[in-house]
Amino acid sequence: xxxxxxxxxxxxxxxxxxxxxxxxxxxxxxxxxxxxxxxxxxxxxxxxxxxxxxxxxxxxxxxxxxxxxxxxxxxxxxxxxxxxxxxxxxxxxxxxxxxxxxxxxxxxxxxxxxxxxxxxxxxxxxxxxxxxxxxxxxxxxxxxxxxxxxxxxxxxxxxxxxxxxxxxxxxxxxxxxxxxxxxxxxxxxxxxxxxxxxxxxxxxxxxxxxxxxxxxxxxxxxxxxxxxxxxxxxxxxxxxxxxxxxxxxxxxxxxxxxxxxxxxxxxxxxxxxxxxxxxxxxxxxxxxxxxxxxxxxxxx
Numbered sequence: 001x002x003x004x005x006x007x008x009x010x011x012x013x014x015x016x017x018x019x020x021x022x023x024x025x026x027x028x029x030x031x032x033x034x035x036x037x038x039x040x041x042x043x044x045x046x047x048x049x050x051x052x053x054x055x056x057x058x059x060x061x062x063x064x065x066x067x068x069x070x071x072x073x074x075x076x077x078x079x080x081x082x083x084x085x086x087x088x089x090x091x092x093x094x095x096x097x098x099x100x101x102x103x104x105x106x107x108x109x110x111x112x113x114x115x116x117x118x119x120x121x122x123x124x125x126x127x128x129x130x131x132x133x134x135x136x137x138x139x140x141x142x143x144x145x146x147x148x149x150x151x152x153x154x155x156x157x158x159x160x161x162x163x164x165x166x167x168x169x170x171x172x173x174x175x176x177x178x179x180x181x182x183x184x185x186x187x188x189x190x191x192x193x194x195x196x197x198x199x200x201x202x203x204x205x206x207x208x209x210x211x212x213x214x215x216x217x218x219x220x221x222x223x224x225x226x227x228x229x230x231x232x233x234x235x236x237x238x239x240x241x242x243x244x245x246x247x248x249x250x251x252x253x254x255x256x257x258x259x260x261x262x263x264x265x266x267x268x269x270x271x272x273x274x275x276x277x278x279x280x281x282x283x284x285x286x287x288x289x290x291x292x293x294x295x296x297x298x299x300x
Contacts, residue, residue, distance in 0.1 A: 010082055012046040013075040015039060016054060016064075020072045025055075025062050099128040100289040103142045104152040105207050106231055108276055109133040111251045112168065113152065119296050127289055137205035143279055150280045150290050154249070155207030156214055161282060167297045168276035171250045172211055174265040175257065177242050188266040191219050198226030200238050200246040208232070211274045212247045219269065236262065247272070 018028035029039035043062075047054050054068035064072060104113050109131060117129055132142060136153035143151040143162060154170060174189060176182045182189070195216055201223060202209040209223075216222055226244050229235050232252045239246050240261055256262040278294060280286060286294075 006049045008046060008049050008075075009042070010079065012042045012049075013071075014079055015042055016046060016068065017072050017075060017079065019043070019055070019062065020064050020069065023063075099130065100287070100293065101130045101132075101148045102150050102152065102290075102293075103132040103134065103139045103148040105136045105139055105154050106133055107170070107208065107249045107252050108152045108154055110232070111249075112276070116293060116297055120293050123296065124289070124292065135203065135205045136207035136210070140279060143281060146281070146284075149284070149287060150278055150293075152276065152278055153207055154274050154276050155210045156274060159279060162279040163282050164277045164279040165294065166275045167278050167294065170274055170276060172208065172215075172247050172272035172274065173250050173253060174245060174247050174267050175236075175239060175253050175262040176245045176265055177240050178260065178263055179242055180245065180263070182245060182265045183263040185265060188268040191216065191221055191267070191269040194247070194267060194270070195221035196224060198224045198244060200227045200229060200235050200244050201225045202232070202235065203228050203230050207274065208247070208249060211272060215270045215272055218271070 015028055015032055018031050019025055022028050022031060025039050025043065026036050029036045032039065034042075043055060050071060052067040052071065053065055054071055055062045056065050056068075102113075113131060117131070121127065121129070132139075132148060134142065136155050139148075139151040139153050140159050140162060142148045152167070158164065174182075174194065201212070213223055227238060229238060232248055235246050235248060236253070236256060238244075240256075245265070253262055253264070257264045278297075280290070
């Protein structure tokens with residue numbers, strides 16, 4: 001239904017509310033960043049529009065009349081609605097801004113991505129960033145299905161259908177609880193000893209497991225799983241409780257080793273190095289946001 005004209009000016013209604021709250025036109029004018037004469041003109045125009053005397057100026061200090069108080073009260077809901085409209089429009093504009101969708105394997109997501117994002121957000125405060133997590137195989141599939149623009153994986157496997165760039169490196173290390181017999185070893189473990197020992201391991205598809213299996217396969221050995229768990233955090237908890245030994249990322253265990261919750265056991269005869277790689281679809285042109293993220297990582 002069309003509004004009956006003339007319609008009160010929203011800014012003037014807001015000004016009237018300020019007069020009611022602050023007690024004078026002068027203070028209301030200061031709060032709105034305008035001069036007192038300009039504020040007076042707006043209020044007189046509002047009175048003409050609604051056909052009511054809103055302010056009692058007879059005492060030399062403007063006070064709201066009963067009609068003015070009523071109009072100020074009625075305008076509360078209107079002005080709140082306008083504020084919600086403005087905030088909602090701002091949110092929609094924000095959604096239309098650059099949104100960077102990435103995925104990362106568990107270790108990378110927990111120990112590296114937060115640092116990368118923090119640095120990128122400082123340089124790009126309006127950039128929206130969403131992160132999904134999974135093992136390396138799952139991250140690669142998210143990239144293929146265009147659920148994310150770029151993924152970060154660890155391991156040695158390459159995916160021929162994806163482009164990639166090495167952005168970091170990590171080593172796997174053998175860790176046990178302080179109560180484990182290996183915690184008191186003076187000599188490094190051999191690859192054969194590690195292979196015959198039941199280990200707490202990540203699930204198939206994890207970059208951590210893939211590096212360990214590849215390293216053992218190169219010397220003609222294979223792992224003996226004791227328990228398979230879906231995250232490094234779960235494995236560390238199992239190890240600390242005395243379940244057994246594990247081979248995990250140095251990034252993920254460094255703090256636990258430093259505070260004595262886990263013991264790193266030296267090992268010889270195995271190459272447990274691995275790369276951390278950014279991957280994206282071959283037929284996809286990286287957005288400026290992704291390029292900036294890669295640039296930020298390179299500068300670290």
